[in-house]
Amino acid sequence: MALIIQKFGGTSVGTPDKIRNAASRIIQAVNEGNQVAAVVSAMGKTTDDLVRLAGEITARPSKREMDMLLTTGEQITISLLAMALQDAGYEAESLTGWQAGVETEDVHGNARILNIDTKRIQQMLADGKIAVVAGFQGLTSSDNIATLGRGGSDTTAVALAAALRAEKCEIYTDVTGVFTTDPRVVKHARKLPSISYDEMLEMANLGAGVLHPRAVEFAKNFGVRLEVRSSTEKENGTLVEEEATMENNLVVRGLAFEGNVTKITIEDLPNGLNTLSSVFSLLAENGVNVDIIIQSVNKQERTNISFSIETAILDETIELLERYKSSLQFGSIQHEDGLAKVSIVGSGMISNPGVAAQMFKALSDQDIMIKMVSTSEIKVSTVVDQQDMIKAIETLHDVFELDARQPVQQL
Ligand code: ADP
Ligand code: ASP
Ligand code: MG
DSSP, X not given: OOEEEEEXXXXXXXXXXXXXXXXXXXXXXXXXXXXXXXXXXXXXTHHHHHHHHHHHHOSSOOHHHHHHHHHHXXXXXXXXXHHHHHXXXXXXXXXXXXXXXXXXXXXXXXXXXXXXXXHHHHHHHHTTOEEEEESSEEEETTSOEEEOOTTTHHHHHHHHHHHTTOSEEEEEESSSSOBSXXXXXXXXXXXXXXXXXXXXXXXXXXXXXXXXXXXXXXXXXXXXXXXXXXXXXXXXXXXXXXXXXXXXXXXXXXXXXXXXXEEEEEEEEEOOTTHHHHHHHHHHXXXXXXOOEEEEEOSSSEEEEEEEEEGGGHHHHHHHHHHTXXXXXXXXXXXXXXXXXXXXXXXXGGGOXXXXXXXXXXXXXXXXXXXXXXXXXXXXXXXXXXXXXXXXXXXXXXXXXXXXXXXXXXX
């Protein structure tokens, strides 16, 4: 008997009918002779609504209480889904993250899963019950409730699949799979039959919200077979696996993008051996997540450093740097917001040195100014004006022939 983990995202459990639809997916797998543990998110936009609600009480809610609040969303869904399964004549029980044995780091808002004690779920499955587990939540070593970061229910599902050595982890969502880029933005984006763990990890880290990056990390590290598919359409989804079995010769497999990027430039710093390390240690120690970094030498003894951050943390970042102005010995800070990051991803880039140049040319042909660049073996990211973001994505989608209407690009 195979064990399957099925995860249903917010829109897939957004109404009572959709919860019944999720139940029927689970029942189908059970009737085919499988054991099933389901992981669910909060209904529809419940998490956003709860965030807003907290904002009506205070502008600075404590992270601990925020976690306490947000985890209620998933708790509603698990009980309703278990009821739907019971109503259809199946034995099911709902479990919060802590009842399911999800142990996390001792931080709030973005905790990593450290371990899952699967005893209780295993007993339930052995007793012929369907386990319905709340995603996105766990318990810290100090017995506090923690959340895993927005979109974190994917990670609960994949971590559970790894801990239970499940045959497969199915992520049911509101699109039919992983596309060349967000199909809500580029209408002719093409569904990928498969994508490698590494490419998916880059896509997720670079803004493709269809999977939580840590879910992909878990899947890669533990070899979990992962499929992203629709909760309403029957068609096959996208397999995330070690090596994509099809379309291996695609140079660029997908595009990812995210808005709300700000570039900060610290001007007139001493051009010493320790400059970079002092600036970025300070930022890291204070939890400032820095993305792209550029250092330019303009005079012999002085230098400028630019880096990008999420616009949401602009004020606290500038405040922090200003506080350390005298020890860092810089002249001034400039910033530019209203930016976006647009990235191309594909493992075929390793052996194709011209890909970055092709990307830059395509953007400059459209008069899109590139403000920052960062590359790895399998991606090139550019920072552009947010108002150019959609044009950049559409242009690159065409230039790299990712279009559903075109034949697959060959090397
Ligand atoms: P869920 O609530 O099921 O977790 P999410 O909203 O987190 O759903 O993820 C699904 C969404 O991800 C899609 O509706 C789509 O807009 C977005 N998305 C972004 N990039 C991609 C991509 N490359 N392929 C498919 N969907 C993508
Ligand atoms: N409900 C959480 C969120 O909206 C977790 C998830 O959906 O994965 O971020
Ligand atoms: Mg999600």
